[in-house]
Amino acid sequence: MSPRGAAPRRGTSSKSKPKILVLSGPNLDRLGTREPHIYGSTTLPQLHDGLGRVASELGGSVDCRQSNHEGELVTWIGAASDDGFAGILLNAGAYTHTSYAIHDAIKGSPLPVVEVHISNPEARESFRHVSVIAAACVAKVAGFGPDSYRAALEALLRRLNQST
Secondary structure (H helix, E strand, O other), rough: OOOOOOOOOOOOOOOOOEEEEEOOOHHHHHHHOHHHHHHHOHHHHOOOOOOOHHHHOOEEEEEEEOOOHHHHHHHHHHOOOOOOOOEEEEOOOHHHOOOOHHHHHHHHOOOOOEEOOOOOHHHHOEEEHHOOOOOOEEOOOOOOOOOHHHHHHHHHHHHHOOOO
16 A cells, blocks of 8 residues: 555555556657657667667666557557556557547546657657647657656656655
8 A cells, every 4th residue: 555545546556566558659769760860879679679678777768659540549549547557658640630539538537647759749740739639648758769668667666666
């Protein structure tokens, strides 16, 4: 039991490693070859491997997934709590600017969700300046290249460890 007598959230007790769901949206499977002047040369599998190492060093774990399909992302967000995840890192790609379905899935989840971007959307085309998911997320990390994912993971794990 936690200090206030309530049961700890799944995946966040001091006896278990917090599991973080890392979701990447459309076209992120093309990292390493897609517009390397914007997104760099790191591939998504390399990024995922690095996150696994960081999570392990910090006493957590990650399950990294990518989909080009909005509905699949919505389903994964909706099931994350039931599947024992403690939080979510989400790079929704272009859905960041258009998907009220992803916004609603985040709002319907009890888990903290951090919006992540490799580039800085506000420094790019005007249509990228508005995030329809931002208001549903607890934080946003953007503009640090692939290190945005690492910074977001480290901050989310610190937040989760402070709340237990």
